Amino acid sequence: MLLYSSAQATEVVPLLVHRWGNFRCFSLCEMLLNMHISSDVTTLVALFAIVSPITSIPVFLSLTAGSTTKQRRVIAMQTAAVSGLTLIIAYFVGDIILKVLSIQIEAFRIAGALVIGAIGWSMVMGKQSSIFTAGKSGAMVVPLAIPLMAGPGAIATVIAIGNTDRGTVRAANLIIILILAALTGILLLAAAPIEKWLGEQGLMILTRIFGLLLLSIAVSTVMSSLTVYIHSL
Numbered sequence: 001m002l003l004y005s006s007a008q009a010t011e012v013v014p015l016l017v018h019r020w021g022n023f024r025c026f027s028l029c030e031m032l033l034n035m036h037i038s039s040d041v042t043t044l045v046a047l048f049a050i051v052s053p054i055t056s057i058p059v060f061l062s063l064t065a066g067s068t069t070k071q072r073r074v075i076a077m078q079t080a081a082v083s084g085l086t087l088i089i090a091y092f093v094g095d096i097i098l099k100v101l102s103i104q105i106e107a108f109r110i111a112g113a114l115v116i117g118a119i120g121w122s123m124v125m126g127k128q129s130s131i132f133t134a135g136k137s138g139a140m141v142v143p144l145a146i147p148l149m150a151g152p153g154a155i156a157t158v159i160a161i162g163n164t165d166r167g168t169v170r171a172a173n174l175i176i177i178l179i180l181a182a183l184t185g186i187l188l189l190a191a192a193p194i195e196k197w198l199g200e201q202g203l204m205i206l207t208r209i210f211g212l213l214l215l216s217i218a219v220s221t222v223m224s225s226l227t228v229y230i231h232s233l
Contacts, residue, residue: 043161044176050157051083053184055214056148057191058207059119063144069192075144076188082145084181087158090150091177094159105156106225112152113225117218119143123211126204148214149184152221 060079064072098105161173195203 040172040176043173044179047087047154047157047176047180048183050154051087051149051151051180051184053149053187055210056144057187057194058123058203058210059148060144060188060191061195061203062123062207064191072192073189076191077185079144079149079188080181080185082141083149083184084177086146086150087154087177087180088174090155091158091162091173094155095163098159104229105159106229109152109156109225110222112147112155113218113221115143115147116151116214116221119148120211120214120216120218123207124215126208153217 060076064075067075098108158173158177162170198206
């Protein structure tokens with residue numbers, strides 16, 4: 001038994017096709033939106049792992065020892081702002097700067113790794129590195145923001161991303177960097193409660209452990225950069 005006459009079918013079929021087309025279009029747009037959000041989350045997680053603000057907490061506590069709570073808050077927010085600004089600059093014009101100065105990205109990574117290695121060595125040995133004597137006002141730039149957070153790995157990553165991104169993707173990645181800077185500030189603001197919870201002995205142990213991790217990261221960065229350079233010859 002036919003539900004529609006031939007005349008009715010002539011009107012109904014185009015309507016169904018139109019609605020089915022709209023449904024397919026909506027499903028496709030939803031799928032693309034989900035893929036884009038998933039890509040953004042992946043980028044944020046990857047950059048968070050590379051920047052690793054948690055690793056900088058012992059350094060932050062060492063540099064701000066004796067500071068008031070208000071001073072620590074100011075330094076934490078300034079450090080987050082400087083690291084975020086550094087990554088934004090690297091994202092948009094980092095490749096241009098390196099090309100103008102004729103600096104290879106691998107050489108830049110090795111230079112940053114040497115600074116990180118010096119910090120890690122001083123933390124492991126329990127010595128006061130000359131990098132730590134720059135004063136609390138300069139600590140937000142070196143070594144906290146650069147090269148611990150906005151280090152060679154993070155800068156090289158955002159430069160590589162910036163070379164391939166175009167249009168709205170650039171705006172999305174800019175927001176990701178801003179979110180990362182905000183998360184960095186929040187973690188540094190939480191350093192004081194962590195210090196109280198760990199105590200002096202716990203903080204000393206944590207500093208040694210993270211110092212060893214920094215030293216390992218530096219050595220790994222140098223090895224990988226040298227490998228890439230040798231293979232490029």
